Amino acid sequence: MVLTLSSLLAVHNVKPECLDDYNLVTEEAIGHICHSGDYPCEIVGSWNTWYGEQDQAVHLWRYVGGYPALMEVSQKLSKDKKFCAFREKRGQMLHSRRNQLLLEFSFWNDPQPRTGPNIYELRTYQLKPGTMIEWGNNWARAIRFRQENDEAVGGFFSQIGELYVVHHLWAYKNLQSRVETRASAWQKSGWEECVYYTVPLIRRMESRIMIPLSISPLQ
Amino acid sequence: MAGQLLAAVFRHGCAHSRCLPHASGTLQLRTFFEQKVEARTDTHTNLLSKKETSSLYKLQFHNVKPDCMDAYNDLSANIQNKLHRSPDYPCELVGSWNTWYGEQDQAVHLWRYIGGYPALTEVMEKLKQSKEYATFRKERSHLLQSRKNQLLMEFSFWNEPKPRTGPNIYELRSYQLRPGTMIEWGNNWARAIRFRQENDEAVGGFFSQIGDLYMVHHLWAYTDLQFRADTRNAAWEKRGWDQNVYYTVPLVQEMQSRIMIPRPISPLQ
Numbered sequence: 377m378v379l380t381l382s383s384l385l386a387v388h389n390v391k392p393e394c395l396d397d398y399n400l401v402t403e404e405a406i407g408h409i410c411h412s413g414d415y416p417c418e419i420v421g422s423w424n425t426w427y428g429e430q431d432q433a434v435h436l437w438r439y440v441g442g443y444p445a446l447m448e449v450s451q452k453l454s455k456d457k458k459f460c461a462f463r464e465k466r467g468q469m470l471h472s473r474r475n476q477l478l479l480e481f482s483f484w485n486d487p488q489p490r491t492g493p494n495i496y497e498l499r500t501y502q503l504k505p506g507t508m509i510e511w512g513n514n515w516a517r518a519i520r521f522r523q524e525n526d527e528a529v530g531g532f533f534s535q536i537g538e539l540y541v542v543h544h545l546w547a548y549k550n551l552q553s554r555v556e557t558r559a560s561a562w563q564k565s566g567w568e569e570c571v572y573y574t575v576p577l578i579r580r581m582e583s584r585i586m587i588p589l590s591i592s593p594l595q
Numbered sequence: 596m597a598g599q600l601l602a603a604v605f606r607h608g609c610a611h612s613r614c615l616p617h618a619s620g621t622l623q624l625r626t627f628f629e630q631k632v633e634a635r636t637d638t639h640t641n642l643l644s645k646k647e648t649s650s651l652y653k654l655q656f657h658n659v660k661p662d663c664m665d666a667y668n669d670l671s672a673n674i675q676n677k678l679h680r681s682p683d684y685p686c687e688l689v690g691s692w693n694t695w696y697g698e699q700d701q702a703v704h705l706w707r708y709i710g711g712y713p714a715l716t717e718v719m720e721k722l723k724q725s726k727e728y729a730t731f732r733k734e735r736s737h738l739l740q741s742r743k744n745q746l747l748m749e750f751s752f753w754n755e756p757k758p759r760t761g762p763n764i765y766e767l768r769s770y771q772l773r774p775g776t777m778i779e780w781g782n783n784w785a786r787a788i789r790f791r792q793e794n795d796e797a798v799g800g801f802f803s804q805i806g807d808l809y810m811v812h813h814l815w816a817y818t819d820l821q822f823r824a825d826t827r828n829a830a831w832e833k834r835g836w837d838q839n840v841y842y843t844v845p846l847v848q849e850m851q852s853r854i855m856i857p858r859p860i861s862p863l864q
Binding site for chain 2: 428559576
């Protein structure tokens, strides 16, 4: 069993009047980082929220080489003039931002680029401390009930930032397809067991529906 | 660390119960997770909402810059009216308010999408093409601090919110439930809702599908705050109401109440 690379989830609360400008400069910056070849990281997906918290941008990065890669990227970026200029500009467009370092659950597949158009759902669970193993056990068995329409994109748990947080990322053609896909899981014997054993582990959960930005490999 | 633990656990499995030393020194078996949760067999939508109507609701919470409230109200009334009345858009405005007590400088809008998610998608696609809407959104963005929304289904045992003549004040009671307790909540309130029909105060009851999850909203209408106090007190005179409170309050993690005043375009006045 291989523990996969570190991922970074960044959530940016953008001033509503700045969302279009934010998207423009951010897509440029992401393109600069990913195409330069200098940075051992890649953008997995980049979205604006549609339902849930609004005027929010969500970015998921993968660091190729774990923590050493993270440090390397951080140090290089601090010397990159173009990036520093972008950061200053971005700072005026944001209310607040936060990030989390994540590891992928081994029983989910590595998120691969997808052609669209899809909508994405990020379900975020705040678990009761001490329950991560039980969560993993149950979902390792249950994930096969959620492969009906290739909807499972990635599953992550936090290492740094808010702790005992789990994110499940799903892709659907549209909202109606999402309802039908989720409902069909209940027809499969074993799914209700997963819900029964995992729901008591949750303190809080939220769901965002997100639309990919044009630069996102997950479309 | 958690990663290594996970790897170990997949090889050796994990117990649901733990042995804990009792105060007196003897071992006592206790289940690690004591919260009881219903054994569910289907989606919340199929279990709790009316299947035949398939209406989808959207609640919008807009935190308006305090000095921009009047401008926001004027600007949004025009577009909301158009969306509400136009046969091209399969949606209706159920109610639109400004908060008075609770979170302030907040506008709350409740929409109904006739036909569920396909209707929502249709409205979104059409609005994307609308230059007027794009201009409105840009102008509105300067007046807002932040916004969020939730997509909701109606509980089957509440009536569908119908337009009302005023003047009324509205109370939106929002409950963040403990995950796993939605069915129990629904079961209790299905019995208890009849104790809250005294003055036709029950407007609508909803549970979230997208946005903050395990959220419930109850919407009430009263002629004024004193009337609200009297009406709520009257429920305690009815046998069965105390039972509802007793069984539902432990299901709640957090709750808040907003008193709201309808805006002129609101069908709920």
